[in-house]
Structures are given as structure tokens and as C-alpha cells.
Amino acid sequence: MRTRIKICGLTRWEDILAANRWKPDYIGFVFAESRRQVGKEKARELKNMLRPGILAVGVFVNGDPEEEAGLFREGVIDLIQLHGQETEEDIRRIKLLTGGMAPVIRAVSVTGPESVRQWADSSADFLLLDNGPGGTGSAFDYRLLEECLPEKPFFLAGGLEPEGVKEAVKALKPFAVDVSSGVETEGVKDEEKIRRFIRNVRTPVNF
Numbered sequence: 001m002r003t004r005i006k007i008c009g010l011t012r013w014e015d016i017l018a019a020n021r022w023k024p025d026y027i028g029f030v031f032a033e034s035r036r037q038v039g040k041e042k043a044r045e046l047k048n049m050l051r052p053g054i055l056a057v058g059v060f061v062n063g064d065p066e067e068e069a070g071l072f073r074e075g076v077i078d079l080i081q082l083h084g085q086e087t088e089e090d091i092r093r094i095k096l097l098t099g100g101m102a103p104v105i106r107a108v109s110v111t112g113p114e115s116v117r118q119w120a121d122s123s124a125d126f127l128l129l130d131n132g133p134g135g136t137g138s139a140f141d142y143r144l145l146e147e148c149l150p151e152k153p154f155f156l157a158g159g160l161e162p163e164g165v166k167e168a169v170k171a172l173k174p175f176a177v178d179v180s181s182g183v184e185t186e187g188v189k190d191e192e193k194i195r196r197f198i199r200n201v202r203t204p205v206n207f
Contacts, residue, residue, distance in 0.1 A: 003169050004176035005201055006057060006155060007183060007194060009036035013049060018191040020051040022198045025176065027054060029077065032061035032084075035187065036180070044076045057081050057105065065090055069097035081105040081128065091123050105155060110140045113148035120150060128178060131158035142171055162196035169201060177201060 007019060008028030019027050027050065029043040030036045038046070047056050058077035060068055062084035071077050080094055080102050091104050106124035108116055110131065119127055127150050131140035140158050153175035160168060161182035169177060183193040 001173070001175075003174060003201055005198055006176055006178040007180070007189075007197075008057070008059065008178055009034075009180040010046060010189065011036055011038055011042075012189070013046065014191075015189045016046050016049045018189065018194050019054060020049075021191070022195050023051065024054060024194075024198060026057050026079070028057045028059050028081070028178070028180070030059045031063065031071075032059060040071065040076060043071075044074075047076055055079060059083055060086075062086065065093040065097060069094055069102065072098050072102040079103045079105060081107065082124075083107040083128075088122055095123060107157075110144055110158075112144055116145065116148045116150055120152065122152070124152070126153050126155060126175065128155040128157055129174075130178075142168070145172065160197075162193055162200055165197060166200045 004025040006026035006028055007024045009030050010016060010019065010027050029038050031038065050056060055078040057079045058068065058071055059081045060083065068080050072080060082090065082104065091106065094102055094104055103125040105126045105128050106119055106122055107128040107130055108119055110116060110129050116129065149172065155176040155178045156168060156172055156174035157178035160177055160179045165177055179197055183197050184190055185193065
């Protein structure tokens with residue numbers, strides 16, 4: 001199975017141009033309060049520049065399901081990622097508001113087997129396994145997953161960077177890997193790091 005790639009936290013047209021050149025499967029717009037936060041109109045502008053076939057993920061923390069569903073219905077985003085204390089009821093609400101069309105990614109702070117198992121029967125389409133609340137730029141102990149790798153497709157996040165991502169993929173075989181600060185230099189997306197990250201996840205050598 002080919003591991004997909006998500007480059008999260010894009011904020012500038014230069015970031016979109018880099019994504020268009022190196023073709024990750026997903027990019028992320030952070031709508032939650034963050035130094036990478038973008039608003040609806042900025043996200044729309046950047047999405048309109050995005051190469052067809054690259055899907056845009058909206059990242060939210062304890063947001064409003066109505067707003068999140070609206071962004072999906074308007075085509076500003078293609079998937080909805082929940083990174084706060086959202087409940088299963090919130091996920092079902094988003095599904096209802098989008099006619100079941102919006103894929104939902106539920107972020108999980110990995111602290112042990114139970115933190116993952118409690119989402120095994122979630123109506124979310126994907127889990128995202130991260131360290132702490134997310135956005136920390138540090139990895140969690142992968143040994144915590146030895147007895148609880150989810151059957152549901154999952155994104156692996158937390159502390160990934162170009163030089164170590166291949167080992168992480170080999171160890172856990174995630175559906176996708178998710179990176180933000182690991183492809184930045186001084187807080188700004190670095191195209192060379194994006195290129196190396198994608199090259200090290202994928203098998204073709206023509207990078």
C-alpha cells in the first residue's frame with residue numbers, strides 16, 4: 001500500500017506552488033488559532049491555486065460543525081480534521097450537515113493503548129495519531145502502539161521530518177504521514193525540505 005502524504009499549515013502562495021511541484025496527496029489549512037491560521041477567504045484563494053488531485057484538509061480545534069460543514073459544501077476544503085475535544089456526536093453532526101459526503105479525520109493524542117482503542121468504532125473516516133494536543137513538533141513513543149494499531153486507516157503525525165520519515169513508515173505502515181514544522185525553516189515552509197520529505201516516503205527516484 002502506498003503511503004499518502006499531507007503537508008499541513010500552508011499559508012502562502014509560495015507554499016501552494018511548492019505543493020503543486022512535488023504533489024503531496026493532501027495539504028492542510030489551519031482554521032484554529034495558530035501562527036499558521038488562515039481565514040476562509042485566504043483558504044479559498046489558496047485552494048483555487050492548488051493543482052487538481054491534491055486535496056485540502058481543514059484543521060479545526062473545538063470549532064462549529066455548521067461552519068466546518070459550510071466550508072466543505074462551498075468547496076474551500078475537501079476533508080475535515082478535528083483536533084480538539086470534539087465528540088462522536090460532533091462527527092455525526094458534520095456527517096449529517098454534509099449529507100455524509102465529508103470525510104472526517106479525528107486526531108488522537110497517543111498516551112497509551114486506550115487512547116487509541118476508544119476511537120475504534122468512531123464514525124470518523126480516519127484517525128490521526130499525534131503527540132499531545134498536536135502541533136508540538138515532537139514524536140510520541142511508537143512502542144505505545146504495539147498492541148493497539150488501529151484497523152481504521154490512520155495518519156501518523158508528530159515530529160516527522162525528511163530524514164526519519166522512512167523509518168516511521170516502515171515501522172507503522174500508516175495510511176498517510178502528516179508533517180508541518182518538520183518541513184519548515186525558521187517557521188516558514190521550506191520547499192527543499194518538502195521535496196526531501198516526499199522523496200523519502202515515495203519510491204520513485206526522479207526527484
